Amino acid sequence: MFIFQIVHVFCTYSPLCLNKTRLKHLDSSLDLMRFIGLLIIMLAHAQPPDWLFQLRKFGTPLLIVASALSISKIYKKRPLNIKEFYQKRLVKLTVPSWIFLTFYFSFLYVGYSVLGNGAAYPYSLRTILKSYMYRGGGIDNLWILRVHIFLALLTPFALRLKASESQMKYPPI
Numbered sequence: 001m002f003i004f005q006i007v008h009v010f011c012t013y014s015p016l017c018l019n020k021t022r023l024k025h026l027d028s029s030l031d032l033m034r035f036i037g038l039l040i041i042m043l044a045h046a047q048p049p050d051w052l053f054q055l056r057k058f059g060t061p062l063l064i065v066a067s068a069l070s071i072s073k074i075y076k077k078r079p080l081n082i083k084e085f086y087q088k089r090l091v092k093l094t095v096p097s098w099i100f101l102t103f104y105f106s107f108l109y110v111g112y113s114v115l116g117n118g119a120a121y122p123y124s125l126r127t128i129l130k131s132y133m134y135r136g137g138g139i140d141n142l143w144i145l146r147v148h149i150f151l152a153l154l155t156p157f158a159l160r161l162k163a164s165e166s167q168m169k170y171p172p173i
Contacts, residue, residue, distance in 0.1 A: 030066050030069055030070045030073070033062055033063075033065070033066035033069075034062075034063055034066045034067065034070075036059075036062060037058075037059045037060065037061075037062035037063030037064075037066060038059070038063060039059075040055045040056065040058055040059025040062065041056070041059040041060060041063065043055065043056075043059075044056030044059060060144060064147065064148070064151065067148075067151075068151065068155075071155055071159075072159065072162070075159050080156055080159055080160070082156045085155070085156055086152070086153075086156075089152040089155070090149065090152060093145060093148050093149055093152060094145075094149075097142070097145055098132060101128075101131055101132060101139075104139075105123065105128055105131075108121070108122070108123070109121055123139070127139065134146045134149065
């Protein structure tokens with residue numbers, strides 16, 4: 001399933017998928033952090049030696065932190081329209097994954113039907129639907145999307161809290 005993560009990161013951060021406004025706000029150090037996080041995730045799914053496999057605990061948090069820093073940087077200088085933010089961010093998170101899941105389940109179904117030698121299709125309709133809803137009981141590795149969606153839902157509140165905090169005057173200690 002690490003292919004899904006590659007597709008997701010490509011669709012999220014590729015210059016081919018970014019508009020001009022997003023491109024001018026990019027920070028190469030944050031891009032490097034996301035790239036390193038992605039490489040670590042891919043490496044962890046390639047079954048490396050145990051000592052190298054331990055890096056997997058670092059890749060996903062690095063990718064999430066770099067993403068959060070990028071969003072924070074973008075909205076530091078422009079106003080945040082919460083409705084617009086939710087529409088764009090949630091579409092950006094769900095549509096590529098739903099496209100991937102559609103291809104994944106379709107190709108697997110065709111593969112089992114044509115080449116399966118009588119083997120049963122491994123996914124029930126319930127499992128497929130739970131996968132599209134990012135629920136437990138779906139296919140593995142979709143948990144990261146639940147994390148991204150949860151963080152996207154919290155982002156406007158965190159940005160507003162940060163903005164109001166930066167305007168506060170603290171007495172000297």
